[in-house]
Amino acid sequence: MNYTDKTLLERMKITKIEILERLNILGLHDEEIRLLSKSRPFIETKIEHIINTFYQKQISNDEVAALIGDSDTLVRLKEAQHAYILDLFSGKYDADYVNNRLRIGMVHKRIGVDPKLYLTALSDLKYIIIPILIENITNTETTIRALDKLLTFDATLVFDTYIDSIVSEVVSSKEKLEIYAHNLERKSKEFERLSKLDSMTGLYNRRAMQDMLNRELIVSKRRKSNLSLAYFDIDDFKNINDLEGHNKGDKVIIFISSLLLNQTREVDIPCRAGGDEFCLILPECNTINAKNICTKILAKFIENYPNYNLSIGIADTGNNYALKEYDLIKSADSKMYKAKKENAQKIQI
Numbered sequence: 001m002n003y004t005d006k007t008l009l010e011r012m013k014i015t016k017i018e019i020l021e022r023l024n025i026l027g028l029h030d031e032e033i034r035l036l037s038k039s040r041p042f043i044e045t046k047i048e049h050i051i052n053t054f055y056q057k058q059i060s061n062d063e064v065a066a067l068i069g070d071s072d073t074l075v076r077l078k079e080a081q082h083a084y085i086l087d088l089f090s091g092k093y094d095a096d097y098v099n100n101r102l103r104i105g106m107v108h109k110r111i112g113v114d115p116k117l118y119l120t121a122l123s124d125l126k127y128i129i130i131p132i133l134i135e136n137i138t139n140t141e142t143t144i145r146a147l148d149k150l151l152t153f154d155a156t157l158v159f160d161t162y163i164d165s166i167v168s169e170v171v172s173s174k175e176k177l178e179i180y181a182h183n184l185e186r187k188s189k190e191f192e193r194l195s196k197l198d199s200m201t202g203l204y205n206r207r208a209m210q211d212m213l214n215r216e217l218i219v220s221k222r223r224k225s226n227l228s229l230a231y232f233d234i235d236d237f238k239n240i241n242d243l244e245g246h247n248k249g250d251k252v253i254i255f256i257s258s259l260l261l262n263q264t265r266e267v268d269i270p271c272r273a274g275g276d277e278f279c280l281i282l283p284e285c286n287t288i289n290a291k292n293i294c295t296k297i298l299a300k301f302i303e304n305y306p307n308y309n310l311s312i313g314i315a316d317t318g319n320n321y322a323l324k325e326y327d328l329i330k331s332a333d334s335k336m337y338k339a340k341k342e343n344a345q346k347i348q349i
């Protein structure tokens, strides 16, 4: 349910019983209410004087004058004040009366009237009305006390809406902040993910490859399992670019990437080491099994590009669990160079 679907009374959870309780707490008795409504006829005769005196006082304060802003607003405010003064002496302090007071609180908060300005204005109004009551009525003391209680009743309502508006602002800011933080976290995770990937192939880049290999070496050490690393390099790739164009070179790179993704096990980790060089991290895999996987990849490559070739070097951890990732990369790389020199054995282990 939106704020706009509820009346202010509903939003502030102020029921008829709550209104009676509030009047009770202030001790505003039926007799006092009767006296207030009895004073209404001569208050009505003095109402223009009350309003004019009240606004003369208000606009003498620069801050209030700035808040009022222009003569049209002042006319509207005077009309509202007219209705309010008659309400004060109506003797009817029901849900409608309370709703109007709550609205005043909300408008004051919205236009930025400080509670101190509101309270000062309320006090000004009281001290303009009191002399008029003294001059014109009997039972002055009781009527003034009743007016005092009623103005306090109004002030509590205005403050309640004021506080409610501030709480709503805090809640809404908190919600906005949570959404913002959530989006930021999502974006930073996405940036982190992208920073690990090679933009052309979607494979892990060299930096991520080193991190992954490092992590897999720790796992293989803990499990005492064999890990292999296969290093791939396209033979004479420069010639492909030079003779058949860069686009053709790109196609070949993307094709190898797809082989490394599709012709391998789910646990294997394909990476682009840079340019025309690729690595495949093969956890829980000895060199024989690694060679089988690489043979399949090489066959598919040659099937698609009969005129090109790949050189592949495979290194494994064996029982050497102290091996660092750069040792394994170096070893697989030098085996790949050996394969490059030997046309007969394109996979070296």
Ligand SMILES: Nc1nc2c(ncn2[C@@H]2O[C@H](COP(=O)(O)OP(=O)(O)OP(=O)(O)O)[C@@H](O)[C@H]2O)c(=O)[nH]1
Binding pocket: 200, 233, 234, 235, 236, 237, 238, 239, 241, 245, 246, 247, 248, 249, 250, 253, 274, 275, 276, 340
């Ligand atoms: N099309 C394309 N070419 C690239 C890309 N990245 C690097 N290269 C090119 O790949 C070529 C690699 O050349 P080299 O390192 O000499 O390797 P090679 O020609 O394969 O020679 P060998 O390794 O000895 O077989 C260079 O010409 C790079 O410009 C890329 O993303 N796309």
